Amino acid sequence: MKNINKNLIPLVVIVVALAIGAVAYSNPSLFTKKQGSQQDNQQDNQNVLSTQEAGEQIIKYINENLLQGQATASLLETPIEENGVYKINFEVEGQKYNFYSTKDAKYLFPQIIDLAKEAEQKALETIGNFSASKDDVCQENGKPIVYFFGSQGCPHCIWEHPLIESVALKFKENIVFHNNMDSQEDMDIFSKYSTGGVPALVIGCKYHRTGSGQNLGEEQESKVLTALICKLTGNQPSDICNEVQELINQI
Amino acid sequence: MIKFYSSPNCPYCFTLKMFLKEHGIQFEDIDIAKNKQAVKEVEEKTGKYEVPVLDIDGQIIEGFDREEICKLLNIKD
Numbered sequence: 001m002k003n004i005n006k007n008l009i010p011l012v013v014i015v016v017a018l019a020i021g022a023v024a025y026s027n028p029s030l031f032t033k034k035q036g037s038q039q040d041n042q043q044d045n046q047n048v049l050s051t052q053e054a055g056e057q058i059i060k061y062i063n064e065n066l067l068q069g070q071a072t073a074s075l076l077e078t079p080i081e082e083n084g085v086y087k088i089n090f091e092v093e094g095q096k097y098n099f100y101s102t103k104d105a106k107y108l109f110p111q112i113i114d115l116a117k118e119a120e121q122k123a124l125e126t127i128g129n130f131s132a133s134k135d136d137v138c139q140e141n142g143k144p145i146v147y148f149f150g151s152q153g154c155p156h157c158i159w160e161h162p163l164i165e166s167v168a169l170k171f172k173e174n175i176v177f178h179n180n181m182d183s184q185e186d187m188d189i190f191s192k193y194s195t196g197g198v199p200a201l202v203i204g205c206k207y208h209r210t211g212s213g214q215n216l217g218e219e220q221e222s223k224v225l226t227a228l229i230c231k232l233t234g235n236q237p238s239d240i241c242n243e244v245q246e247l248i249n250q251i
Numbered sequence: 252m253i254k255f256y257s258s259p260n261c262p263y264c265f266t267l268k269m270f271l272k273e274h275g276i277q278f279e280d281i282d283i284a285k286n287k288q289a290v291k292e293v294e295e296k297t298g299k300y301e302v303p304v305l306d307i308d309g310q311i312i313e314g315f316d317r318e319e320i321c322k323l324l325n326i327k328d
Contacts, residue, residue: 094325151261153284156300184262196315197301198263210314211301 047104054086054105055079061108067092085109126251128216128224130207133193137204137232140176144204144232147178149190157181157199160212160221164201167225170240174233175204201225204232207251223247253278253324254306256293264303267315274326278305 049057055075062073076089076096085100100109126132138145148164150157161181168177178186193208194200202208207228213221227248230241241248255271255278257264271278283289283302293304296311305312307323320326 096322149263151258151263151302153258153260153282154264154302155258155284155290156302157258159300182260182262190263194263195313196263196267196317197299197303197313198261199301211297211299214300215298 047106049103049105051079051081051086054101054103055088055090057105058088058099058101058108059090062090062092126207127227127247128209128213128221129211130201130203130209130224130228132207132251133205135205137206138189139204143174143176144229145176145178146171146204146229147180147186147189147202148199149180149183149186149194149201150199151182154198156212156214159214160199160201163213163218163222164225167222167229170226171229171233171237174236175229203228206232227251252306252308254281255279255303256281256283256289256306257303258282258284261302263315267303267305267320270315270317270320274324276324276326 055078059073059075067073071093073090073092076091079086079088079101081087081103082100085102086105088099088101090097090099097110098112100112101107124132146164146168148161150161152158165177165179168175168179180186180190189202189205190200193202193205195210197210199212200208200210203225213224216224223244224247226240227244228251230236230244230248231251233241235241235248253271253276255268257268257280259282268280281289283293293302294300296306297304297313299313301313303314305320307320310323312319312323
């Protein structure tokens with residue numbers, strides 16, 4: 001049953017997406033309504049279902065038309081109204097899903113793009129595929145801390161490691177470097193800023209990235225690391241930071 | 252099919268590997284330190300250069316995203 005379940009996940013999504021197209025196609029009147037007529041507004045209001053009714057209709061549709069006895073979908077809770085549509089939480093064989101539907105349960109949306117979240121995420125991206133945080137700069141002895149997390153067995157870590165070591169050396173008077181190669185140190189920082197993968201770089205708790213910068217190339221990656229550190233040291237040492245001023249301005 | 256891309260002696264990979272074993276999840280253990288093709292596969296699948304990476308029936312999880320892994324593998328953690 002577990003195999004069916006796994007294969008079913010994309011199947012449900014795809015079939016539902018196709019079904020939406022089919023519903024829209026078979027009901028052209030939905031697209032040709034005159035705008036703003038009183039009669040249409042009254043009809044729309046009559047078609048509005050309660051959250052429970054809409055949820056039950058959707059589940060019935062999924063069970064009868066999509067799953068067809070291979071598995072059973074069931075509501076996890078009474079659907080809720082969110083941003084003018086109904087949010088329907090259901091499960092199939094222990095897997096949880098969130099779909100959305102119109103209030104008349106005629107349209108079902110298996111996937112939602114959260115534009116606000118996307119915009120927020122975009123705003124937090126900075127140079128070199130680093131993410132920026134709103135956290136305070138983490139310091140040791142009054143200097144920003146730069147963390148590296150990696151493992152000797154990991155080729156991407158081996159690529160990144162000499163670059164960050166070399167850049168950190170240029171700032172030896174301005175930062176504290178925590179060089180965590182195959183180490184269990186600073187796991188609180190690692191857990192907070194990494195996805196759990198290595199290599200991971202955390203620069204003063206303000207900028208962080210999981211994965212190496214191999215796509216940038218060694219030269220550009222070194223410049224990116226330098227610029228991010230300069231941002232935290234107040235452009236010190238100035239001779240080092242002046243060389244990457246253009247990048248610093250993009251942060 | 253679950254593919255687990257990792258590298259030896261990587262404490263971060265080890266934690267995830269133990270988590271999968273504890274929950275009885277069977278997986279193909281791929282050592283990217285020895286397998287250049289695997290390195291390419293990870294890069295193509297994620298666009299990133301990191302380990303560990305899990306491929307669960309084509310769905311890619313970078314790092315140890317416990318919540319997502321539990322959801323996809325139906326683990327009650």
